[in-house]
Amino acid sequence: xxxxxxxxVSAHIKEEIKKQVQEHTWAGKRAPHLVAILVGENPASKxxxxxxxxxxxxxxxxxxxxxxxxxxxxxxxxxxIEYFNQNKEVDGILVxxxxxxxxxxxxxxxxxxxxxxxxxxxxxNLGKMMLGQASFVPATPYGIMLMLQHYGISTAGKHCxxxxxxxxxxxxxxxxxxxxxxxxxxxxxxxxxxxxDMAAICRQADIIVAAIGKPHFVTAxxxxxGAIVIDVGINRIASDATKSGFRLTGDVDFxxxxxxxxxxxxxxxxxxxxxxxxxxxxxxxxxxxHTRP
Ligand code: GUN
Numbered sequence: 229x230x231x232x233x234x235x236x237v238s239a240h241i242k243e244e245i246k247k248q249v250q251e252h253t254w255a256g257k258r259a260p261h262l263v264a265i266l267v268g269e270n271p272a273s274k275x276x277x278x279x280x281x282x283x284x285x286x287x288x289x290x291x292x293x294x295x296x297x298x299x300x301x302x303x304x305x306x307x308x309i310e311y312f313n314q315n316k317e318v319d320g321i322l323v324x325x326x327x328x329x330x331x332x333x334x335x336x337x338x339x340x341x342x343x344x345x346x347x348x349x350x351x352x353n354l355g356k357m358m359l360g361q362a363s364f365v366p367a368t369p370y371g372i373m374l375m376l377q378h379y380g381i382s383t384a385g386k387h388c389x390x391x392x393x394x395x396x397x398x399x400x401x402x403x404x405x406x407x408x409x410x411x412x413x414x415x416x417x418x419x420x421x422x423x424x425d426m427a428a429i430c431r432q433a434d435i436i437v438a439a440i441g442k443p444h445f446v447t448a449x450x451x452x453x454g455a456i457v458i459d460v461g462i463n464r465i466a467s468d469a470t471k472s473g474f475r476l477t478g479d480v481d482f483x484x485x486x487x488x489x490x491x492x493x494x495x496x497x498x499x500x501x502x503x504x505x506x507x508x509x510x511x512x513x514x515x516x517x518h519t520r521p
Contacts, residue, residue: 229487229491230490234497237375238501242505245508249289261292261319262281262291264281264291264293265321267324268297277324280507302330309336316518320346321340346367353365367506368397368499371499371506372502375502385413387435388433388434388435389417389436391446392419392439401439414435417429427449434455435457435458436456438478441463442461443478448484456491457486459480461478462500463479
């Protein structure tokens with residue numbers, strides 16, 4: 229069993245990005261600038277946005293963090309997005325999801341200018357991705373593709389079972405893995421809450437991508453020997469062993485599943501770090517497009 233080490237791979241990719249930013253700024257162009265908007269007090273969202281802003285600083289990007297309390301109106305949020313849409317010094321805008329129930333996530337996503345939608349959630353970017361056209365690709369599936377590519381894992385012809393059909397991970401992941409690309413060319417099955425006998429389907433998988441947000445959902449009996457297991461889950465569960473009173477765990481029962489795998493991602497230290505890397509790559513791409521002579 230080999231660990232797919234998000235820490236090592238993301239460090240490598242971040243070094244590459246850093247160099248590109250330096251070359252870019254030495255050539256007199258402005259550094260990439262990401263705006264992150266956080267609404268409310270969700271501790272996981274706060275932690276993710278904090279990591280994104282910190283990584284910006286590490287790579288020589290500009291960043292602006294805008295925070296709102298839970299009761300911000302939809303109108304106020306949309307106006308702020310419009311303001312950053314018009315701002316020529318801003319390359320990427322992300323609004324951390326989920327949002328409070330009184331705000332339409334789709335309206336928020338639709339308001340972000342597609343050329344600044346570094347999350348790749350806007351219908352224009354998702355549509356282009358479906359058509360195989362150049363677009364911003366959602367960060368988590370993009371990060372997983374970068375991870376597979378880094379390890380030179382051959383995916384062509386493999387049966388990949390994606391568990392979860394969210395707009396952010398499961399659905400774009402299934403599309404990327406089925407495309408005629410490398411990595412890609414998988415035969416993809418999507419499993420979800422209405423799937424019958426999920427364990428039997430998962431046992432047929434050469435690659436499992438677990439993205440359901442349920443701790444330890446994938447158990448050893450669902451995994452065939454030699455499978456590749458990608459764990460997207462970042463679940464907070466109570467723990468007496470940490471100062472914070474919680475620890476992070478994935479959607480996969482790592483201890484039981486890992487010995488059966490050829491490759492597996494740990495949590496933490498796997499997909500989460502790749503997601504941030506992919507977001508940074510998207511922001512750098514946006515900056516390159518915005519600062520073209
Ligand atoms: N919530 C969970 N994942 C993401 C993500 O990749 N981007 C944003 N904006 N919100 C999220």
